[in-house]
Amino acid sequence: MHTPYEVAFKYEISNEMFASISGFISRNYHYPYYDAPEEIRAIDNEINEIYHKLPLENDYDKNVEYQKRLIELWHRVKEITPQPHR
Numbered sequence: 001m002h003t004p005y006e007v008a009f010k011y012e013i014s015n016e017m018f019a020s021i022s023g024f025i026s027r028n029y030h031y032p033y034y035d036a037p038e039e040i041r042a043i044d045n046e047i048n049e050i051y052h053k054l055p056l057e058n059d060y061d062k063n064v065e066y067q068k069r070l071i072e073l074w075h076r077v078k079e080i081t082p083q084p085h086r
Contacts (some may be wrong), residue, residue, distance in 0.1 A: 002060035010063035011026055013053060017070040018051045030080050043073050081084060 025044055029036040033044060050066050 006062045007058060007063060010060060010067060014050070014054055014063060014067045014070060015066065017074065018047055019030075021047050021070065021074050022082070024074075024077060037080060040077065043077055047073055 024038060029040060032040050050070060054066060
């Protein structure tokens with residue numbers, strides 16, 4: 001059994017990851033992301049779904065599952081996005 005603090009901590013980490021991925025996408029593509037590859041748009045939709053599900057979950061294991069998925073999506077976004085020209 002996990003304490004409410006542990007559940008809240010996982011929830012906050014997931015929210016920070018959501019903000020990082022969303023921020024990265026918005027810095028590299030112009031909203032509403034018409035110039036983005038289809039996979040980026042799909043990832044953006046998926047992280048938004050996770051973001052809306054997170055407050056409904058008061059379950060440590062479910063939050064860990066969401067967090068692992070956000071990490072996978074974060075790595076995929078960074079692979080897809082071209083490096084800026086220098």
